[in-house]
Amino acid sequence: MKSKLFIILLLTVGLVFSVVGAASASGTLVFGSSGDVSGLDPADVTDGESIQRMDNIFEGLVEFESGSTLIKPCLATSWETSADGTEIVFHLREGVKFHDGTDFNADAVVFSFARQYDTTHPYNQYGEWPYWGYMFYDVDRMEKIDDFTVKLVLKRPNASIMTSLAMFTVCIVSPTNAEKYKEDAFKNPCGTGPFKFVEWVKDDHITLEANENYWRERASLDKLIFKVISDPSARLMALEVGEVQGIEYPNPADLDRIKANKDLKLLTEPGMNVGYMAMNEGYGYIDENKNGVRDLDSEPLVKTPGYFEPLTKKEVRQAINLAIDKQSIVDNLYMGTAIKAKNGMPPFMLGYNDAIEDYPYDPARAKELLAKAGYPDGFEVTLYVMPVSRPYMFDPPKIGEAIQSYLAAVGITVKFYQVDWGTYLQETMEGNHQMCLLGWTGDNGDPDNFMNVLYGANACSIGTAGNYAFYTNNTNQELLSAALATYDEEKRAAYYKKAQEMIHEDAGWVYLAHSNQNMVFKSNVNGFVINPTSRYFFYPVVIE
Amino acid sequence: MKRTRETKTHELVRRLKYNKSAVFGLAIVVILILCAIFANYIAPNSPTPSPPELFKALKPGFWSEDKVEGMPLGADAMGRCILSRILYGARVSLTAGFVAVGIAMILGITFGTLSGYYGGWVDALIMRIVDIMFAFPALLLAIVIVTVLGQGLDKAMIAIGIVYTPQMARIIRSSVLYIKEMEYIEVQKAIGSSDARIIFRHVLPNSIAPVIVYGTLMLASAILDCAALGFLGLGAQPPTPEWGAMLSKSYSYIVSGAWWAATFPGIAILFSVIGLNLLGDGLRDILDPRLKT
């Protein structure tokens, strides 16, 4: 009896400690991601986490070619643009069904668009629709022509509208689903994509499963799970022991180890991103008509909640730029997985101004400037520190601490403020911060998607801001608008270069780095392609 | 009696000598206090160098070929000397502990004495409040208080002080209840001493033993709880070299092989708490056998 018990005990212990665990035979891919999503409505999110889930659930009228920013048909089979460039007619794909069984048709398309721009739309109240203001302010309306034909009407010609249409913001959602869940629709996403939503366990994981009725071939994966493992090392551990089959943002300190491991493969691509620290210059506007543009007459500048006297002074902002040794941060904290940034967009993009000379690391000069601005003894300032790692910023708390130490050297005391990612975005959009760490990954590869979204005065609207320094320079905005209105690339480049100079001089941002995108997969996972836009499409992925 | 006369202090010292573990505990505590006082003399580096020496980030200490000079215990993720941060951390932790326990003592002694000495509705009221506070795990209560007060080391100290107050109040109360029943207190009533005189001249001096004993033990848990709050990011904020906060910043690097950043601050906490526990246990054995549980 006793010996039997002992054997059973031994067996249990053996089983429990067996490293093998459950074999990953099935078509399940668990992806270790750094943070949880803020919501699952494609039109109502801005963070990569949420977008990357939705890329697999939803589809838009058009989509990007894999690994590039070229457009190809998706839910629209073809389209025609009117001569003046203000009307585009889309012919929709027939026989597509949403995950809930609803038919995809013109009504669904109109619904997905109209709820964002039409304030009288019954579903308008359930979202903030933050991207609409950035990218689609030129859209007037979407009209149904017949069941499978729609017409997009623009207020004025916009060269980048087709790439914008490949964005998640205008993915088509199921109207019946939205009706069913109303304000909770964001928790119950329903699209036409290759994967269906199964469950979202907050702070833990999101499970998707293959859409059996997908209009293309069914995905190779049966199940796709996004598991939140916020700690990069724990994430790598989980990959190494086979808990997950792929991870994002590995700890740069671990890259050598990853390369040495035959069981793993490292994917690296230059990132279309920028990581920065923004300093709140103090003023924004309230976009009352929600047109995404600051109407100079009716929408005056008001103090942001995070208004902080010293940061309103250019000398101070320049001093802060001078006080931080970016090279050291890039070398030691990014560990060489990034290049030092001096401008607000990556160097390979159109209009990048390489002539600009970056602020050097010069604490002495910084102190002088501070004294000149009237703060010889420095001041205390609050820094919003991101709780999650992003492609453009690895381990923000560490970078925050580095900045804290550098600024301490010139007499500025930095206090940290940390909240969860969703709230973080919310609060920074509202301008609650004095300084914040943030960054940007391009959506469509157009410089406008950096310059206008991040640095334009129109993006200073309190509550939906993208310009986190609240750099409200209208001259600059005019340059950016002009760049968008013309199709002449040289002209555009010139406008952007000029704008970058102004931005550099104003010093509202400390640009830290443009980092490479690093992803690690088990070596038996094939087919994943890193996109410049940092969007994750798992449809082509195969586990062998 | 032929034996030489022995005062209480002599007796205490003699009994302390027999209690080896208490002596050991005392030694640790003394070392800890010395570290705290002289941190700026003995620490090889600044705990928060500014500008930072990022190039030293996560470099190992004396045990490795790759060691970073002048940092015997290696460097943390920010390239700061772990040993120096631990030494300065002693200052932070001890201060936090003493302040928290001090708050608990002042409040606890006041309420405990009132409750125990006067009894009746005063006692009932205070004890009900104590019961309610006891319905929360200490750390949770501290967290709740921090939620209201806001994060930071100063707030954490206050929170822990408040959290420990009911415990101290109960100890004092039971001690007062016990002493109150002693005949030498009854004599005071027979003589006609005033309540204040009885409390300050007789009751409190005789409650010193449990106060010292539990104060010491409480100091140990205050340091632990303070570190716990720091670990959760609710206590000391960066770049304060607080042991718990150091841990929370460093433990993600153990996978990358930088075990030292997470190991040493923990050992510092462990040893200071062991020291205080040993000392407290020893003092309990020596001062007041009645307190043994």
Next chain:
Amino acid sequence: MMYHQDKARRDMKTLLEIKNLKTHFFTHEGTVKAVDGVSFKINQGETLGIVGESGSGKSVTALSVMRLIPHPPGKIVGGEIYFEGKDLLKLEDKEIRKIRGKKISMIFQEPMTSLDPVFTVGYEIGEVIQLHQGLNKKEARKKAIEILKIVGIPDVEKRIDNYPHELSGGMRQRVMIAMALSCNPTLLIADEPTTALDVTIQAQILRLINELKGEFGASVMLITHDLGIIAEMCDNVAVMYAGHIVEYTDIYTLFNHPLHPYTKGLSKSIPRMNIEVEHLDTIPGIVPNLLDLPSGCPFHPRCDFSFKRCVEEMPELIEIENSHLVKCHLVKKRIRSKKVEWKNW
């Protein structure tokens, strides 16, 4: 009459014989010689009283017989204890356990704390019966009821399932006695059995012990500080002082012709119901600290008759007449007598 009693006793068989027992406690402060060379014996059917002040070593002597000295710090460092011919100190633990509670049983001073609070009295008594008599639970319970009736517990059927805290002090002491007698012991050690009780209850318990002693034919070793109880209960008395027996004699001699100055002083210093005096005689000084005993005779600092030799030399226990032993230099000086030879006794 005295003579006859003595004669009768001499013919009785010796039950317990203690020779030169030494029990010391080793503490941080030093060695406490709680019992330091004690010798006496108890015959079958006899009641021996051991009397002395606190710290004189009475209880330690009793516990040594039971081998219940807590170790550490206590230890029996020397001597022999012969019980029914066997030296108890040489027995294995297993063997001594067969004697404890069966042949030798003990009643303690504090009836309030001497019973396990979480078991019923029936269980407690049943346990010892089961252990030593091999009876099953049911039989043991029956036996327990019987014995509880004998010790005079009213309403036994109900009381047997009571917990100790539900009984009064007197009742608890009765339960203790019942437990002690349940296996018909040949020696009953009663360590201050009535000190914690009121006089009226004390009288009840003392009478009970006396009655049962006759009924069960046991010898009794009665430890007390109260000379009244000694007078009431005992045949022979040993007077202890600071770990030594200073006088050993029969009860009548003790009260009529005590020889040791301590015994004399003791009996004069108690207020008596039967005699009225204006002023009590007192023994000066205080009971000595066992850690710091005076040299020579431990009583010499308090003795009115002490002389040089008392300070220097420990007196021997000598037999003055039949069964009257005294440990005092004075006595030796006055009455020349031989040293006790236990074997000739």
Next chain:
Amino acid sequence: MKWYITKRLFMLIPVLLGVSILAFSLIRLAPGDPAVTIAGQHASPQVISAIREKYGLNKPLTTQYWIWLKQVLHGDLGRSIVSNEFVAKEILERFPNTIELTMLSMFFAIIAGCIAGIISASRQYSIFDYSIMGLALFGVSLPVFWLGIMLMMIFGVWLRWLPISGRISMMISFQRITGFYLLDSLITGNLAAFISSLRYLILPSIALSTIPMATIARVTRSSMLEVLRQDFIRTERAKGLSERMVIYKHAVRNAMIPVITVIGLNFGLLLAGAILTETVFSWPGIGRYVVNGVTMRDYPVVQGCVLFFASMFVIVNLITDIVYVYIDPRIHYG
């Protein structure tokens, strides 16, 4: 007995009321409009005004308290500011994980702690005693979060024996019924899920049980020594009982009485430890939930967790009180 339990239950009322007052005041003390706080940040003005109406936020505080209390008794703890989800629902989803973790840890702690304490006491001053008590001293002095990290480092990172974060392997399809993983996997006969969830449970529960284990060992030992010094132990020995009987029958039962109090109190320690352990091991329980709640200033979440933890603790103390009655016959008087 019945009366005793009723009495204890009645004595809970003021404590629970006090707890609720404390939880209630949390939101009022916190900065911001309580209506927005309760409704959640994403709520529309209509919802907010409905909340204001529902909770009577313009009425006096006492009225507000009663209204709020009624809502709580109906299971309405408001919505999380961050997730906009009902707090009660989120707590309900997470508490099985916390219960599983704490109960398993408590079980380990009681068994191992008591045995170690008893053996230690029965062999006082032996090598075994010294080593157990030395370990126990370490145990009570350990910061639980550091212990968790060290376990992770040794068994997870270096030896690769056990997983270091999460509740169950993501590779395993698993059907939730009660929310208790071990139980559910047994019900569904899913051995792989059972083993996997057990594997995930081991490190956190070792980390969590160490401190109460050490405390219980220490208390058991000193309680045993205390009992062994008592008069009745001498009586039992005088009866001729073997040392085994004396210790395991008489001493242990008596010694357990204070130990039970300590176990009850330690449960509080355990819950506090769970907050830390769950954070270290990314355990999807209430502890991590409340920490997130605090960092995000998600007051309704903190409030809900406070109520949850306090009620758990109160219930455990009630159970302790009831266990007393079975162990200590004297309690009838109390």
Next chain:
Amino acid sequence: MEKLVEVKNLKKWFWIGKSPLGKKKAVRAVDDVSFYVGKKEVLGLVGESGCGKTTCGKTILRILDPTEGQVYFNGQEITHLRKKEMIMVRRKMMIIYQDPFGSLDPRMTIGSTIAEPMEVHKIGSKKEQEERVIEIMEKVGLLPDQINRYPHEFSGGQRQRIGIARALATGPEFIVADECVSALDVSIQAQIINLLQDLQKEFGLTILFVAHDLSVIKHICDRVAVMYLGKIVEAAPKRELFNDPKHPYTQALLSAIPIPDPKFRKKGQILMGDVPSPVNPPSGCRFHTRCSYVKTICREEEPELKCFENNHYVACHLFSNPVDTNLSGSAR
């Protein structure tokens, strides 16, 4: 004889069972007791444990507040005096305790312990107080150079001397000696008894001597009152009581005491049973449950304390012919 302390219908009940649901129950520790202590008299108050004798003593000193009844000191009613007024009385009455360990503050030197009552009552200057302390210490047999020592450095008997010295410091008229020799060893007990007797004579003290040991009471007291379950059952001058105990309880008590002389071995009646609980005392005469002479009336009616010849008071239905019926009611 002139009365120094007079007690009338004194009651002291302790409330137990404080639960919100349960009914309040009272321990009737002292239940309607009347007696007096004459000037320079030693009155022995004797009874078994729990009979209320100690409570009675403490209630007289107002260490405990009486539930009902009055206490007169020197003709002044002190039961309702306020704190400030009471202080003047307190210096005239003191207490000596049983436990020589518990009654001294372990953290005070014996000098300050003895001086404490003087400090409280602001008698004399610091120096005068010190002189007085040394004087008293010599009186009670302590060496003046021990003045700065702490209680733990003394033996039990010496501590009892310190307690006595403290009680004498303010020059009191009345002392309650609460079992003050019970905890001492026999040889030490005699020393303390003698000391008390000497001091009583020297200072003309009035003493209420509370004890359970009848032989000590007999030795030291002038008059004796016997208590049973919160009541006085018999009170008489010493010889009268010991030679002619009337109440069956007193008789039983006397016969229960073992006499240290084998010639006096008892063969007589022994009182059976236990003392009933003071929470729920028996109806009628409280002794009836154990009395061998019990009659029907004993169960129903409570006997009054009546005075017989030779100042001998008895509360028993067996004796129904008091000498002076006028005194009944508030017997003394």
